[in-house]
Amino acid sequence: MSLFNIFTVAGSAMTAQNQRLNVVASNLANADSAVTSNGQPYKAKQVLFMSIPSVPGTDPNNSATGVKVSRVLEDQSPMKLIYEPTHPMANEEGFVTMxxxxxxxxxxxxxxxxxxxxxxxxxxxxxxxxxxKTLSIGQ
Known part of the structure; x- marks a missing residue:
């Protein structure tokens, strides 16, 4: 693997981790929201990564791979039910879906x-x- 491919691989990983941080920030920001703009409770999201092969022609062995976010999935775990009968979003039994x-x-x-x-x-x-340092050896 060429030393120059490290920049491609690390750059793709940094981009993917940045997207992951954005999804986590969104999840944390909506952790206490009873409803979203569509009137439904917020569903946590999870990031799914996938590897991507190197750019053709840059690595003769084609051993370098990068990473990217393939999908952002909604978490299928059950919503939290909190008993709070005075809340405006409470159902008939007094539970609020969080x-x-x-x-x-x-x-x-x-x-x-x-x-x-x-x-x-x-x-x-x-x-x-x-x-x-490699370049400075030739000086």
């Missing part, structure tokens, strides 16, 4: 995505340093 967002899981996901992003930044910086 989003199926688990705040603890979302925070862990946010930390994981943030660290993955930072690891890719570090990898790109290391590759850049190696390339610069």
């Amino acid at each position: 989003p199926n967002v688990n705040v603890v899981e979302e925070m862990v996901d946010m930390i994981s995505a943030s660290r993955s992003y930072q690891n890719n930044v570090d990898m790109m910086n290391t590759a850049k340093t190696l390339l610069l």
